Amino acid sequence: MKINKGLSTYAGMLALAGGLLAAGNVQAQSEATECIAPAKPGGGYDLTCRLAANGLEKTGMIDKPMAVSYMPGGIGAVAYNHVNGVRDSDPNLIVAASTGAAVNLALGKFGQYDADDVRWLGALGVDYGAIVVNADAPWQSLDELMEDLKANPGDIAFGAGGTVGSQDWMKAALTAKAADLSPRKLKYVSFEGGGEALAALLGDHIQVFTGDLSELKSQLESGKIRVLAALSEERMGGPYADIPTAAEQGYDVQWPIWRGYYMGPNVSDEAYQKWVERMSQLARSKEFAELREARGLFPMSRFGYEFNDYVLEQVDQFESLAKEVGLKQ
Amino acid sequence: MKLAADRLLGIVLIGLAAFVAVQAMQLEVPFSYDPVGPRAFPLGLAILLAALASVLIVKPGTNEAWPGRQLGVKLLLVLATLLVYALLFTKLGFIITSLLAVTSLARMFGAPWGKALLTGGLMAVVSYYLFAHALGISLPSGYWIEPLL
Amino acid sequence: MFDFLIHGFDVALSPLNLGLAFLGALLGTLFGALPGIGPINGIAILMPLAYTLGLPAESALILLAAIYTGAEYGGRMSSILLNVPGDAGAVMTTLDGHPLAKKGLAGPALGLSAVSSFVGATIAIIGLTLFAPLLAEVAVMFGPAEFFALMVFAFASMSVMMGKDPVKTAIGAVLGVLIGTVGVDSSTGVLRYTFGLPELYDGIDFVVMIIGLFAISEILLMLEHANRKDGNEGLPPLGRVFVSLKEVMACKWTMGRSGLIGFIIGILPGTGASVAGAVSYTTEKRLSDKNNTFGTGDMRGLAAPEAANNASAAGSFVPMLTLGIPGSGTTAVLLGALMLYNITPGPMMFSERPEVAGGLIASLYIGNLVLLALNLPLAGVFARVLTIPRWVLVPGIAILAFVGVYQLHSNLAAIYLMLIIGVFGYLLRKLGFSLAPVILGYVLGGLMEQNLRRALSISGGDLGILWQSGISLGLWIAAVALLVLPWLLPKLWQARTSKA
Numbered sequence: 011m012k013i014n015k016g017l018s019t020y021a022g023m024l025a026l027a028g029g030l031l032a033a034g035n036v037q038a039q040s041e042a043t044e045c046i047a048p049a050k051p052g053g054g055y056d057l058t059c060r061l062a063a064n065g066l067e068k069t070g071m072i073d074k075p076m077a078v079s080y081m082p083g084g085i086g087a088v089a090y091n092h093v094n095g096v097r098d099s100d101p102n103l104i105v106a107a108s109t110g111a112a113v114n115l116a117l118g119k120f121g122q123y124d125a126d127d128v129r130w131l132g133a134l135g136v137d138y139g140a141i142v143v144n145a146d147a148p149w150q151s152l153d154e155l156m157e158d159l160k161a162n163p164g165d166i167a168f169g170a171g172g173t174v175g176s177q178d179w180m181k182a183a184l185t186a187k188a189a190d191l192s193p194r195k196l197k198y199v200s201f202e203g204g205g206e207a208l209a210a211l212l213g214d215h216i217q218v219f220t221g222d223l224s225e226l227k228s229q230l231e232s233g234k235i236r237v238l239a240a241l242s243e244e245r246m247g248g249p250y251a252d253i254p255t256a257a258e259q260g261y262d263v264q265w266p267i268w269r270g271y272y273m274g275p276n277v278s279d280e281a282y283q284k285w286v287e288r289m290s291q292l293a294r295s296k297e298f299a300e301l302r303e304a305r306g307l308f309p310m311s312r313f314g315y316e317f318n319d320y321v322l323e324q325v326d327q328f329e330s331l332a333k334e335v336g337l338k339q
Numbered sequence: 340m341k342l343a344a345d346r347l348l349g350i351v352l353i354g355l356a357a358f359v360a361v362q363a364m365q366l367e368v369p370f371s372y373d374p375v376g377p378r379a380f381p382l383g384l385a386i387l388l389a390a391l392a393s394v395l396i397v398k399p400g401t402n403e404a405w406p407g408r409q410l411g412v413k414l415l416l417v418l419a420t421l422l423v424y425a426l427l428f429t430k431l432g433f434i435i436t437s438l439l440a441v442t443s444l445a446r447m448f449g450a451p452w453g454k455a456l457l458t459g460g461l462m463a464v465v466s467y468y469l470f471a472h473a474l475g476i477s478l479p480s481g482y483w484i485e486p487l488l
Numbered sequence: 489m490f491d492f493l494i495h496g497f498d499v500a501l502s503p504l505n506l507g508l509a510f511l512g513a514l515l516g517t518l519f520g521a522l523p524g525i526g527p528i529n530g531i532a533i534l535m536p537l538a539y540t541l542g543l544p545a546e547s548a549l550i551l552l553a554a555i556y557t558g559a560e561y562g563g564r565m566s567s568i569l570l571n572v573p574g575d576a577g578a579v580m581t582t583l584d585g586h587p588l589a590k591k592g593l594a595g596p597a598l599g600l601s602a603v604s605s606f607v608g609a610t611i612a613i614i615g616l617t618l619f620a621p622l623l624a625e626v627a628v629m630f631g632p633a634e635f636f637a638l639m640v641f642a643f644a645s646m647s648v649m650m651g652k653d654p655v656k657t658a659i660g661a662v663l664g665v666l667i668g669t670v671g672v673d674s675s676t677g678v679l680r681y682t683f684g685l686p687e688l689y690d691g692i693d694f695v696v697m698i699i700g701l702f703a704i705s706e707i708l709l710m711l712e713h714a715n716r717k718d719g720n721e722g723l724p725p726l727g728r729v730f731v732s733l734k735e736v737m738a739c740k741w742t743m744g745r746s747g748l749i750g751f752i753i754g755i756l757p758g759t760g761a762s763v764a765g766a767v768s769y770t771t772e773k774r775l776s777d778k779n780n781t782f783g784t785g786d787m788r789g790l791a792a793p794e795a796a797n798n799a800s801a802a803g804s805f806v807p808m809l810t811l812g813i814p815g816s817g818t819t820a821v822l823l824g825a826l827m828l829y830n831i832t833p834g835p836m837m838f839s840e841r842p843e844v845a846g847g848l849i850a851s852l853y854i855g856n857l858v859l860l861a862l863n864l865p866l867a868g869v870f871a872r873v874l875t876i877p878r879w880v881l882v883p884g885i886a887i888l889a890f891v892g893v894y895q896l897h898s899n900l901a902a903i904y905l906m907l908i909i910g911v912f913g914y915l916l917r918k919l920g921f922s923l924a925p926v927i928l929g930y931v932l933g934g935l936m937e938q939n940l941r942r943a944l945s946i947s948g949g950d951l952g953i954l955w956q957s958g959i960s961l962g963l964w965i966a967a968v969a970l971l972v973l974p975w976l977l978p979k980l981w982q983a984r985t986s987k988a
Contacts, residue, residue, distance in 0.1 A: 046898070050528070050817075050896065051528055051532030051821070051896075077477050079898045080895070080896055080897065080898060081897060081899055082693070082896070082897060083686055083687050083690050083897070083899070084672075084690060085672075087686035087689055088686045088687055088689075088901075090686075119689075120686075121686055164948060167946050173672060173673065173674055173675060173676060174369070174370070174371070174372065174677045175369075175677040179677075197945065197946070197948070199372070199942045199945050199946055200674055200675050200942070201942070202674060202938070203820070205757060205813045206757055209627070209628050209757045209811070209813045210631055210632070212628045212811065213628035213630065215631030215632060215633075228811075228833055229811075232811075232812075234811075304829070335370075336369050337369045337370075345919070348919055352659065359666060366678055366680065368676055368678050369676070369678075371675065372675065372676075373941040373942070373949075374944055374945075374948075374949035375940065375941045375944055376676070376941075377673040377675065377676050377678045377680060380937045381666070381680065381681075384662055384665055384666055387658075387662055388662045388663075388666070391655055391659045391662065392659070395655055395659070398655070400653045400656055400920055401653075402918060402919050403917070403918050403919075403920065405918065406712060409715075410711070410712060410715050413715065414708055414712075418708070418907070421707075421886060421907055422904075422907060424886070424890065425900055425903040425904060425907065426900075428890065428894065428900065428903065433891075437887055437890075440887075441883035441886070444879075444882055444883040444886060445879040445880065445882075445883055446879075447711070448710075448877075448879035449714060449878070449879055450877070450879035450880075454879070455879065458879070458883065459883070462880075462887065466887055466891070477895065478891065479894075
C-alpha cells in the first residue's frame with residue numbers, strides 16, 4: 011500500500027517534470043559571456059580563460075564578469091564535441107584552445123570532428139618550447155648535444171610532460187629530426203606534467219627536458235639548469251635574453267605554443283566579427299600587456315580569418331609529421 | 340542464498356577478466372618507448388583477477404542480507420529519481436530540478452508532503468545562492484527562469 | 489638565519505592578514521567539507537577574487553594558504569559524519585571516523601581529528617621551516633625507479649588491511665587498479681577501455697569516483713536502514729561532545745609518527761594526501777593495533793590519517809617553495825598564483841622576497857592555530873548534522889554530490905558515470921567488500937604502472953634500474969619485511985621459546 015502511494019507520487023512528479031522539460035527547451039539567450047576551459051581548474055586552459063576574462067573586465071569591454079566553467083576530458087575533446095553538438099551557435103561562448111588542441115585534431119583524437127568544424131577566433135598570447143639540461147650536464151650548446159645524440163642516442167633520455175603524440179613530445183621529436191634521428195629511435199620518458207619532468211631533470215634521472223620557456227623562469231634564476239635553445243623565431247627579452255634560439259645554432263626547430271579561443275560552428279558572422287573586434291582591441295591595450303606578462307606569455311596577435319587559416323595550416327603540418335613517424339595511417 | 344551470491348560474483352569477475360584481457364590484446368600501439376607497453380599491465384591484472392575469482396568460487400565468503408522485493412523497488416525508485424535529476428539538471432536549471440529531486444527524495448525517506456515540499460524549496464533556493472553567489476561556482480541556472488529572478 | 493621568519497610573523501600578524509587568515513580558514517573548511525570540492529577548486533575559484541581585490545602578494549598568498557589548510561581540515565567532516573570523504577586525503581578517515589560517529593562519539597571524533605590535524609600540520613611546518621632546502625635535494629633523488637619501489641612498499645603495507653576476508657580485499661584492490669587504467673595511456677597515448685567515449689579519455693576522475701563510490705552508495709544503504717523493520721534506526725543519540733585530554737594523549741605517538749610519515753610523503757612530487765593517509769593508517773595498524781580494534785572505531789585509526797594528510801599538505805610546499813616545482817595539484821595552482829604576482833619561487837625567494845616566503849610560512853603556523861581554535865569548540869555543532877532527519881540529510885547529500893561533480897565537469901556524462909559507480913559501490917558493499925582497497929588500488933595502481941614503465945624506458949629495458957639506488961633498495965627490503973615478518977616472527981619466537 012505504502013509502495014503504491016509512493017509510486018503514484020512519483021508518477022505525478024515525473025509528469026510535472028516532463029511538462030517543465032518541454033518549457034525548458036525554449037531558452038532565451040542570456041547576455042552573460044562565458045569561457046569554457048576544457049580542463050580541470052588550475053591548468054593552462056584555466057589560465058587562458060582567465061586571461062580573456064580578466065582582460066575584458068579590466069578594460070571595461072564587458073560589463074558583467076565573464077563566467078569560466080570547466081569541462082575536462084580528452085585534452086579538450088569533450089568540450090570540442092560539446093560545442094559542435096550542443097552549443098553550436100551560442101554567440102556569447104568562447105572556448106580556450108592551444109597548440110595542444112591542434113596536435114590532437116591532427117591525430118584525429120577529437121572524434122568525428124575536424125579542425126574546420128569550429129570558428130577559430132584568435133590567440134592572445136604565446137609561449138615557446140625550450141631544450142633544457144641540468145647545469146652539470148656536459149653540453150654547453152645545442153650543437154654539442156646534437157653531436158652526442160647522433161653518436162649515442164641510447165645514452166640520452168629525453169623527458170617531458172606528455173604522452174607520445176602530445177605537443178610536449180612533438181618538441182622532442184622535432185629535435186631528434188633536426189639531428190637526423192628518427193623520433194622512434196629516441197629515448198623518451200613521459201611524465202605527468204612539466205613539473206614532474208623538471209624534477210626528474212634536476213635529479214639526473216633524465217638528461218634532456220623539452221619544456222616551455224615560461225615554466226623555467228624560477229629555475230633560470232637559481233642556476234640549476236641550462237637552457238640550450240629556445241624554440242622561438244627570435245630571441246626573447248627579459249630573463250631569456252641570453253638564451254639562443256635553435257635557428258641561430260643552425261637547427262630549424264620552432265615550437266610556438268599559442269593560447270587562443272574558438273567558437274561554435276554555427277555562430278553568426280556578426281557575432282564572430284564582434285568577438286574578433288573585441289579581442290584585437292584587447293590585445294592592443296596596455297593593461298592587457300601587463301596581465302599577459304604576469305602569466306609568462308609572449309605577445310601574439312592573430313585574429314579572425316587569419317588565425318583560422320593559421321590553425322588549419324598548422325594542423326596539416328602536424329598531420330604529415332604524425333604520418334611520417336607512423337602515429338597515423 | 341549466501342553462497343550463490345559470491346559464486347555468481349566469481350563467475351562475473353572471470354567474465355570481466357576475460358573482457359579486460361581481450362580488450363588489452365586488441366590495443367593498437369603505433370610505437371612505445373618502454374619495453375612494457377600499455378598491454379602488459381591490464382593483462383597481468385586480468386590474470387590476477389581471474390585467479391582471485393576462482394578462489395572465491397571455491398571458497399565463497401559472507402555477504403550482507405539482500406533487500407527484499409519491496410525494498411528493491413524503493414531502491415530503484417531512488418536511483419530513478421537521481422537519474423531524472425541528472426537528465427533535467429542542465430535543461431531546467433539547478434533550482435527547479437533540485438526542488439523536484441529533494442521533494443521526491445524526502446518523500447521516499449518518509450517525510451510528509453508539507454515538510455517535503457518545504458525542504459525542497461528551501462534547500463534548492465538556499466543552496467543555489469550559497470554555491471552560485473557566495474562560492475562563485477557556476478551552476479546551470481536554466482536560462483528561461485533568469486528574467487523572473 | 490631565521491630573519492625571514494621573524495619578518496614573516498610581522499607581516500602575517502597585521503590586522504588585514506590576520507583577518508584574511510581567518511576568512512581563508514573558514515572558507516577552506518567550508519570548501520573541504522563539501523564532498524568533491526576540495527582545496528584545488530577552492531583555490532582556483534577564489535584566486536581571481538584575491539587578484540581582483542588588488543591584495544598585495546603576501547596577503548593573497550596568506551589567504552590562499554589558509555584556504556588550503558582549511559580544506560584539509562574540512563575534508564574530514566563528511567568522512568566522519570556521513571562516511572563520505574570530502575576529498576582525496578580523507579578517504580582513510582572514514583575507516584574509523586564513521587564507526588566512531590555510529591557509536592555516538594561524533595563530537596569527540598571531530599575534536600580528535602582537529603587536534604591530530606593540528607599536530608600533523610605543526611610537525612610538517614616545523615620541518616618545512618628548518619629543513620626545506622635540504623629536503624628538496626632528497627625529493628629530486630626520487631626518480632621513476634624509486635617511485636616504483638615506493639608504490640610496491642605502499643601495496644605491501646596494505647596487506648595489513650586484508651583482515652577478515654583477504655580474497656575480497658585483494659579483488660577490491662585489483663578492481664581499483666583496473667578502473668585506474670581507463671583513459672589515455674600516459675606513455676604511448678593509446679586509449680584504453682574508453683569505448684570511443686571522449687568523456688573517458690582522461691580516465692575516471694577521482695572526484696566522480698569517490699562521490700559515486702561513497703556518497704551515492706551511502707544514500708542507497710540509508711534507504712535500507714530507514715526501512716528496517718527491527719526498529720533499529722541506526723545511530724545512537726549523541727553522547728558527549730568534546731574530546732577528552734586522555735583520549736588525545738592516548739594518540740600522541742600515533743599523531744607524531746603519522747605526522748612525520750605524512751610530511752615525508754608530501755615532499756615527494758606526485759604523491760599526495762591520499763597516499764600519506766593510506767601509509768600512515770596501515771603503519772599505525774601494524775604497530776599499535778594489538779586488539780584488532782582498527783576499523784571498528786579506534787581513536788588511533790582516526791588520528792593517524794588525519795595527522796598525515798595535513799602534514800602532507802604542508803610537506804608539498806617544500807618542492808614548490810624551494811625548487812619552484814609543484815608537488816601536487818593544489819601547489820600547482822598556488823604556483824600559478826605566485827607567478828601572477830611576478831614572484832618566482834625557488835631558493836632566491838627567501839632572500840629576494842622575504843616578506844612573501846616568511847609571510848607564507850608564518851601564516852601556516854597562524855592558520856593552523858586559527859583552525860584548531862575554530863574547530864574544537866564547533867565540533868559539537870557539526871556533530872548535530874547526525875541528528876538531522878534522513879529525509880533532509882539524503883537530499884542534501886544528493887545536491888552536494890551533483891554540484892561537486894557538475895562544477896568540475898560541466899558535463900552530464902560525469903554525473904551518469906557517478907551514478908553508475910554508485911550502484912557498483914552499493915553492490916560491492918552488499919557483497920562484503922571494503923571500499924578503501926578499491927580507492928587505494930585506483931590511486932596507487934596508476935602511479936605504479938607509470939613509474940615502472942618510465943624507469944624501464946630510461947634503462948632501455950634493464951630491470952636492474954629498479955633496485956640500483958640505495959633508496960629503492962631500502963624500500964624493497966622494507967616491503968619484503970612487511971610481507972614476511974608478520975608471518976615469520978611468531979614462528980621464530982615459538983622456536984626460541986620451545987628451545988628454552
